Amino acid sequence: MLVNYKNIIDRELDKFCDELPPMSIYEPIKYIVELGGKRFRSSLTLLAADLFCGNPELALKESIAVELFHNFTLIHDDIMDGAPLRRSQPSVHQKWNVNQAILSGDLLYALVNKLLANSKSQSTEIHQLFQQTSVEVCEGQSLDMEFESKENISLDEYINMIQLKTSVLVACGLKIGALVGEAGPKDANLLYDFGLNLGTAFQIHDDILDVYPLKEEFGKQVGGDILEKKKTILLIELLKKSSKEDKVSIIQVLEDDEIDKNLKVKKIKNFYNKYGVLELAEHTKNQYFEKAIYCVNNINISEDKKQQIKAFAVALMSREI
Amino acid sequence: MLVNYKNIIDRELDKFCDELPPMSIYEPIKYIVELGGKRFRSSLTLLAADLFCGNPELALKESIAVELFHNFTLIHDDIMDGAPLRRSQPSVHQKWNVNQAILSGDLLYALVNKLLANSKSQSTEIHQLFQQTSVEVCEGQSLDMEFESKENISLDEYINMIQLKTSVLVACGLKIGALVGEAGPKDANLLYDFGLNLGTAFQIHDDILDVYPLKEEFGKQVGGDILEKKKTILLIELLKKSSKEDKVSIIQVLEDDEIDKNLKVKKIKNFYNKYGVLELAEHTKNQYFEKAIYCVNNINISEDKKQQIKAFAVALMSREI
Numbered sequence: 283m284l285v286n287y288k289n290i291i292d293r294e295l296d297k298f299c300d301e302l303p304p305m306s307i308y309e310p311i312k313y314i315v316e317l318g319g320k321r322f323r324s325s326l327t328l329l330a331a332d333l334f335c336g337n338p339e340l341a342l343k344e345s346i347a348v349e350l351f352h353n354f355t356l357i358h359d360d361i362m363d364g365a366p367l368r369r370s371q372p373s374v375h376q377k378w379n380v381n382q383a384i385l386s387g388d389l390l391y392a393l394v395n396k397l398l399a400n401s402k403s404q405s406t407e408i409h410q411l412f413q414q415t416s417v418e419v420c421e422g423q424s425l426d427m428e429f430e431s432k433e434n435i436s437l438d439e440y441i442n443m444i445q446l447k448t449s450v451l452v453a454c455g456l457k458i459g460a461l462v463g464e465a466g467p468k469d470a471n472l473l474y475d476f477g478l479n480l481g482t483a484f485q486i487h488d489d490i491l492d493v494y495p496l497k498e499e500f501g502k503q504v505g506g507d508i509l510e511k512k513k514t515i516l517l518i519e520l521l522k523k524s525s526k527e528d529k530v531s532i533i534q535v536l537e538d539d540e541i542d543k544n545l546k547v548k549k550i551k552n553f554y555n556k557y558g559v560l561e562l563a564e565h566t567k568n569q570y571f572e573k574a575i576y577c578v579n580n581i582n583i584s585e586d587k588k589q590q591i592k593a594f595a596v597a598l599m600s601r602e603i
Numbered sequence: 604m605l606v607n608y609k610n611i612i613d614r615e616l617d618k619f620c621d622e623l624p625p626m627s628i629y630e631p632i633k634y635i636v637e638l639g640g641k642r643f644r645s646s647l648t649l650l651a652a653d654l655f656c657g658n659p660e661l662a663l664k665e666s667i668a669v670e671l672f673h674n675f676t677l678i679h680d681d682i683m684d685g686a687p688l689r690r691s692q693p694s695v696h697q698k699w700n701v702n703q704a705i706l707s708g709d710l711l712y713a714l715v716n717k718l719l720a721n722s723k724s725q726s727t728e729i730h731q732l733f734q735q736t737s738v739e740v741c742e743g744q745s746l747d748m749e750f751e752s753k754e755n756i757s758l759d760e761y762i763n764m765i766q767l768k769t770s771v772l773v774a775c776g777l778k779i780g781a782l783v784g785e786a787g788p789k790d791a792n793l794l795y796d797f798g799l800n801l802g803t804a805f806q807i808h809d810d811i812l813d814v815y816p817l818k819e820e821f822g823k824q825v826g827g828d829i830l831e832k833k834k835t836i837l838l839i840e841l842l843k844k845s846s847k848e849d850k851v852s853i854i855q856v857l858e859d860d861e862i863d864k865n866l867k868v869k870k871i872k873n874f875y876n877k878y879g880v881l882e883l884a885e886h887t888k889n890q891y892f893e894k895a896i897y898c899v900n901n902i903n904i905s906e907d908k909k910q911q912i913k914a915f916a917v918a919l920m921s922r923e924i
Contacts, residue, residue, distance in 0.1 A: 303742075305742060305745065305746075306745070306749065307741065307742065307745035358705055358706070358709060361701075361702075361705060362702045362705060362706065380682075380701070381682075381683040381748060384679055384682060384683060384705055385679070385683065385741060385744055385745055385748070387709075388679060388708075388709075388712070388741050389738065389741035389742070389745070391709070391712060392734060392737035392738045392740075392741055393738060395716055395730075395734040395737065396731070396734040396735060396737070396738055398730075398734075399727065399730035399731045399733075399734045400731060404727065404730075406720065406725065409716075409719075409720035409725075409730065410717070410720045410721060412720075413713060413716040413717040413719075413720045414717060416713035416716065416717070417710065417713045417714060417717055419713075420628065420706060420709050420710035420713055421624075421626060421628065421710070423706055424626065424627070424628035424706055424710075425626075427702065427706070428627065
């Protein structure tokens with residue numbers, strides 16, 4: 283459904299890259315943009331504009347701003363996470379170096395702001411929403427890094443972190459599209475909440491898929507998050523529910539660097555099964571998904587359009603897009 | 604002359620820091636802002652507004668945005684330059700770590716954009732100018748890093764680099780102040796050009812002072828730029844003017860890591876004297892300073908106000924402020 287929007291966005295991103303000056307600091311920017319991606323954040327911005335004014339291209343600058351901002355965060359997050367790969371290719375700091383990655387990231391964020399400042403569709407409300415979201419995304423990344431060394435994380439803290447780190451940008455892109463399309467404030471906010479809740483459900487689902495994949499993919503490690511001791515919703519729920527004795531064993535297994543990878547995953551998975559952690563996570567995910575659908579149902583658009591958005595939400599969750 | 608403005612800015616920066624949320628990622632931001640500084644960029648923004656509307660505080664948000672943007676660049680530049688100190692205190696990445704420095708810098712830039720998006724004085728023209736300037740500052744830092752490993756740099760390339768890295772932000776702050784004060788486009792542009800040329804003269808003077816200080820300061824290494832092999836205007840002019848034989852000797856001295864520091868500085872200084880490089884640099888500096896004064900003379904304000912700005916420019920160049 284979003285494929286037409288993706289084509290529009292890819293074309294605009296190509297144009298954006300073609301028009302960059304021939305200075306070396308722009309190379310990492312072209313590189314990361316050309317690594318591709320589903321462009322689903324920016325597609326949603328176009329969709330939202332389309333819903334209300336029938337002309338998605340009115341939000342074209344805003345949509346690629348959302349996509350490019352996401353790419354800026356990827357460049358810097360990859361440095362902070364020490365990630366050698368991005369979309370199966372060397373990450374920017376790996377292909378160039380940390381300095382080039384810091385600076386090209388900064389430059390990309392500046393280019394995003396320049397795009398927004400030069401858009402015909404700009405408004406104070408859009409600027410405020412976008413920059414509030416930028417602040418929140420940084421806060422989310424900060425909490426994510428803090429959680430690595432924090433022992434007790436509550437479900438609320440976890441949800442807050444993933445919403446800041448991931449969902450608010452999806453929500454912001456949708457609301458900006460709606461505002462460009464001249465939606466009323468109620469509908470624009472409902473689309474924001476749809477994005478926030480859908481993004482949250484998506485991220486929880488991502489945690490689940492790491493351990494319980496829909497189908498095993500060649501070369502993909504099942505339980506990668508377990509091996510990285512990542513504080514996923516599964517681990518958070520497990521540490522909350524488990525008995526004192528089991529908790530000691532769980533931490534021992536997680537900290538054991540000698541044990542075989544697959545055995546480590548299997549052992550933790552056994553604990554997940556013992557405490558019904560998958561069901562708990564699925565339940566939370568479904569709650570957010572249902573909230574997202576509730577928001578769509580309340581938007582003042584035709585039933586047809588509502589069905590389209592819901593179909594997209596279902597496809598996204600089942601990773602069909 | 605700018606002391607009243609500085610007081611206003613320091614008060615507003617205190618307020619800004621006080622209102623930051625109690626999350627750890629905001630600590631490096633408070634830290635760098637509280638390290639202080641002359642605040643001369645932001646003072647100029649207030650001055651410019653004052654000149655045209657008599658109410659500097661109309662540009663208060665914009666002025667601290669300029670100051671905070673400068674602080675954001677300091678955090679990231681210090682990482683890239685591997686600088687352990689900032690204003691005689693540990694730099695952010697030294698006191699925390701590189702990840703915290705990257706992220707708090709990103710967050711600070713986002714906060715700057717949020718400030719601008721929430722200002723009552725905002726306009727499309729201000730947003731465009733500010734973000735174009737942000738792009739240019741990143742380009743300037745990129746050229747500065749490139750020059751480290753580049754052999755032949757022309758004077759034009761050098762001037763372009765320092766203007767992007769330093770002068771455009773001074774110029775931008777002045778023009779934004781003028782726009783907030785409702786100056787006409789001609790006057791606003793003259794103030795921009797005043798800032799661009801003054802900033803350039805200032806930076807050239809900085810290169811000169813490193814080797815020819817007005818007075819020797821305790822604990823300050825004369826010729827620090829020579830020891831760092833920095834491509835200053837002096838070195839660029841020297842490499843351009845020197846004979847083939849001398850050029851070989853100069854490069855030998857610069858690359859010699861065994862030689863005594865003071866002897867190295869003395870030897871390069873002898874070459875500077877032999878080729879009259881100080882005079883060449885002074886000449887270029889004076890050209891930019893005169894251009895700056897020419898701009899002031901053409902602004903449509905009272906003679907009194909022109910004298911004030913010129914007195915400020917003279918004081919800045921002689922490092923009295």
